[in-house]
Amino acid sequence: MPIQLHRIDDRLVHGQVVVGWGQPLDIRFLILVDDAVASSDWEKDLYRMAVPPEMEIHFFDVATAIREHARFAADPRPGILLTGDIDSMQRLVTGVTAIGSVNLGGIHHRAGRSQFRRYVYLTPDEEAALHRLEASGIEVTAQDVPAARAVPLSEMLAEKETR
Amino acid sequence: MSDAAPAGAAGRAIVVGHGGFAEGLISAVAQISGMGDRLIGLSNTGMTPADIESAIRSHLTAAGARVIFTDLPSGSATIAARRVMRGAPGVVLVSGVNLATLLDFVFTSCPTPTEAARAAADRGRASLIVVEPT
Numbered sequence: 001m002p003i004q005l006h007r008i009d010d011r012l013v014h015g016q017v018v019v020g021w022g023q024p025l026d027i028r029f030l031i032l033v034d035d036a037v038a039s040s041d042w043e044k045d046l047y048r049m050a051v052p053p054e055m056e057i058h059f060f061d062v063a064t065a066i067r068e069h070a071r072f073a074a075d076p077r078p079g080i081l082l083t084g085d086i087d088s089m090q091r092l093v094t095g096v097t098a099i100g101s102v103n104l105g106g107i108h109h110r111a112g113r114s115q116f117r118r119y120v121y122l123t124p125d126e127e128a129a130l131h132r133l134e135a136s137g138i139e140v141t142a143q144d145v146p147a148a149r150a151v152p153l154s155e156m157l158a159e160k161e162t163r
Numbered sequence: 164m165s166d167a168a169p170a171g172a173a174g175r176a177i178v179v180g181h182g183g184f185a186e187g188l189i190s191a192v193a194q195i196s197g198m199g200d201r202l203i204g205l206s207n208t209g210m211t212p213a214d215i216e217s218a219i220r221s222h223l224t225a226a227g228a229r230v231i232f233t234d235l236p237s238g239s240a241t242i243a244a245r246r247v248m249r250g251a252p253g254v255v256l257v258s259g260v261n262l263a264t265l266l267d268f269v270f271t272s273c274p275t276p277t278e279a280a281r282a283a284a285d286r287g288r289a290s291l292i293v294v295e296p297t
Binding site: 010011012013014015017018019042046047049050051052108109110118119 | 181209210211212214235236237238239241242245246249
């Protein structure tokens with residue numbers, strides 16, 4: 001079974017991931033791809049304690065995740081791969097051609113970002129990065145929880161323009 | 164930060180959770196006990212991890228609180244609270260809070276926040292029951 005979701009979410013491990021997606025998809029492992037977290041034992045312990053006992057969590061920097069991706073993609077158990085930002089996902093998909101879709105799950109407000117969804121705010125540079133991701137053949141959709149509709153990137157960006 | 168409570172029993176506490184969780188629980192505590200002002204609610208809705216952490220820190224300081232209650236062990240509020248605790252010795256976290264937990268806390272006679280938090284967690288845990296069909 002392939003990795004169920006390649007998700008960009010600035011909260012990384014949190015309720016929507018562990019419970020919202022984790023329970024209906026019976027997720028058995030998380031792959032947290034973040035250069036800063038992967039280099040800090042304290043950060044890894046923090047996220048490890050947030051994961052229920054039936055779920056594994058693995059930590060990688062982007063370069064290592066590129067090398068390890070095929071091993072997890074071949075795992076028969078369902079899993080979710082997380083990055084905390086667009087840049088990390090962009091670097092990952094550059095090195096892993098097997099990734100066909102990316103989920104925008106949570107990119108929250110900060111200065112310089114505009115709102116596209118209740119849970120998606122982007123700077124112009126981030127918009128451009130997502131356009132490049134899509135142009136490279138990756139399907140990009142916004143969807144915070146499984147019960148919500150997956151909104152295609154072009155639709156999401158167009159709706160903002162009419163606001 | 165010491166473990167001594169600022170005033171009376173265990174002082175005040177912050178309640179952090181998803182959506183209107185904190186506000187709803189505090190409203191229920193106020194209705195039952197009249198002591199909702201012992202609790203300060205905070206929603207994580209729409210906030211970045213850094214925003215949640217910053218808001219918890221400022222609420223703790225403003226209220227002189229030493230106890231943080233969060234809704235979900237795997238939630239972003241719990242992660243943020245644990246980051247706050249790293250730089251705030253004496254602050255205690257209870258995750259998985261429910262109404263019975265908070266009611267015990269506002270009525271506590273425990274002398275320290277840590278003891279009050281432990282007792283409240285025990286009461287909350289014990290309040291979960293299953294009444295099976297007969």
